[in-house]
Amino acid sequence: MKLYNFKCPNCGATLTTDVKNHHARCEYCGNEFHISDETETSAGLDNQEDGKKTPTVLPERTSEEVSTAGGSVRQKKSGSRDFLIVALFLIIGLAVNFFFDKEPPRDIVPKTDLHRFFTELHPDMTPQNVEALAQKHKLHFFRIDKAINSDTANINYYKIAKTMDITLGKQDVNAETVEIEFDIAKNNAFRLAVYSDPEHIVSHALLFKYGTYYSLSAEETQAKDKAGYYYYNNSLRSTSGEQKTYPPYLKCADAVEALKMIYTYKK
Incomplete structure (x- = not known):
């Protein structure tokens, strides 16, 4: 040996x-x-x-050295894996935030069938168009011929609401309604339509072509200058002694803006 x-x-x-x-x-x-x-x-x-x-x-190499070397390799692999996992979660989070975490737009109007009905009105409508539109939105209407500043009937008048009892004034008289006028003397030409909500009784949304609604007045020849959507608020009138005068009408871009003004307007 x-x-x-x-x-x-x-x-x-x-x-x-x-x-x-x-x-x-x-x-x-x-x-x-x-x-x-x-x-x-x-x-x-x-x-x-x-x-x-x-x-x-x-x-x-001792077992300790081998273990240390192997641990270093495993540590590098583990670090790479952790980095990939973090990156994946970050990408998923950004995607979720982009597609689902956005605050949805506030849908103030139209929120009811009557709102939708009002937004689809236009100055070239006929009585037949109004009746068809009311049926489309499952609304009820009441129609009469009445006189305005005349001894004879000169207005074809519609009142549209969610139930027939409301249009006839038998139930919930203060419920929201849309009132529409056609000029009988001018072959039932559209004059105006007014949306009213009893919770905001001093204000209305108005689609105006010509005629008279309180202090807003225009002949048929002035329709191009006056026609359009308005927000009406009686509280906008100037009180006695005020230097400035505030007309109770504000011109709006469309029906939706006029309806929004009812719920958000502050003097």
Whole structure:
């Protein structure tokens, strides 16, 4: 059996041990070494049996070093995985925020069938158009011929509401309604339509072509200048002694704006 004297390259201890299969183990630090037959150790320690130089001792990686190296690789893989997971959640969050987390627009009007009915009116409508539109929105209407500033009937008048009892004044008289006037003398030409809500009794939304509605007045020849949607509010009138006068009518871009003014207007 061959015995070798050499120093442990890991802890520096002097060892005397035999070599099996070109491997040796330090009894102090437990490090294992590979013994090379091709080169001799630079320390020049003798083989105790035959006086030969000890072969070069090449340290092997300890289990701790192997574990550390493996842990470093796993740590890098784990770090990459965590980064990808965070990036994925960030992308998903941005997508959800873009598509679903937006505050929806406030749908102030139209919110009822009567609102929708009013927004679809236009100055070229006929009585037949009005009746068809009321049926489309499942509304009820009452029609009469009445006189305005005349001894004879000169207005074809419609009152539209959610129930027939409301139009006839038998139930919930203060419910919202739309009143429409056609000029009998001018082959039932459209004059005006007024939306009223009892919760805002001093204000109305108005689609005006010509005729007279309180202080708003225009002949048929002036229709181009006066026609359009209006917001009417009786509280806008100037009180006695005020220097400025405030007409109770505000011109609006469309029916929706006129309806919104009823619910949001502040003097």
